[in-house]
Amino acid sequence: MDEEGEDDEKGKAAFAPFIFFMPSSLCHNSMPVNISLEAFPSPPSQLRKSHPTDVVLWLLRLRRRFRIVGESMQPLLVAGTEVLIDPLAYRQGRPSPGDLVVAYHPHRPGLRLIKWVVYVEAQGCFLRGLNAAASTDSREFGLVPWERIVGQVVCRFP
Numbered sequence: 001m002d003e004e005g006e007d008d009e010k011g012k013a014a015f016a017p018f019i020f021f022m023p024s025s026l027c028h029n030s031m032p033v034n035i036s037l038e039a040f041p042s043p044p045s046q047l048r049k050s051h052p053t054d055v056v057l058w059l060l061r062l063r064r065r066f067r068i069v070g071e072s073m074q075p076l077l078v079a080g081t082e083v084l085i086d087p088l089a090y091r092q093g094r095p096s097p098g099d100l101v102v103a104y105h106p107h108r109p110g111l112r113l114i115k116w117v118v119y120v121e122a123q124g125c126f127l128r129g130l131n132a133a134a135s136t137d138s139r140e141f142g143l144v145p146w147e148r149i150v151g152q153v154v155c156r157f158p
Contacts, residue, residue: 041098043116043130044076047083050155054084058157062088064150065157066102066114072129072136073114082157083114089152095125100153103127103144105136112150113137125149 057063063084068077077083085102095101095117103125105111115127115137124143129135138144 041118043128044098044100047076047100047153048155050084050157054155055158058084062086063154066112066153068114071134072131073116074131074134076130077114083153084155084157085151086154087151089154090146090149094120094146095149095152096120101125101127102150102153104148104150106141106144106148114153 054063058065064087066083066085068079068081068083070079089095097117097119099117100114101117102112102114105113113127113136115129115135118126118128118138120126121143124145126138127144128137128139132139
């Protein structure tokens with residue numbers, strides 16, 4: 001892994017370890033935890049385009065449209081990009097590491113975030129933006145509870 005954060009020799013984005021504070025409800029003290037992303041799945045590098053089936057599901061209100069506003073998911077998703085999410089994806093199960101999800105911000109009611117699931121625990125998901133410098137994510141607010149997950153991102157739209 002190089003220090004500038006460029007692609008490594010395998011073509012996957014290189015991420016440096018980061019430190020975050022676990023919420024006090026999850027540990028006995030608020031000690032910083034150093035997590036290396038090398039142990040977790042690679043961040044997504046592609047998102048498929050919508051198929052006619054996706055459009056039909058959207059028209060039937062089984063998919064929801066979401067517009068990217070900020071820079072936290074660059075280079076995969078830039079501001080103005082629209083995606084479709086499946087709000088029913090996690091009714092029977094939980095997100096998996098590597099999924100892209102839309103979730104409500106745990107401390108700012110009404111604010112929805114699109115993030116990458118880094119890892120999953122019993123209490124919730126650890127979410128991270130692909131552009132760490134421009135992302136507000138679990139490094140700041142900790143795990144996102146299950147009930148705050150809106151749905152899974154399935155494709156670009158249209």
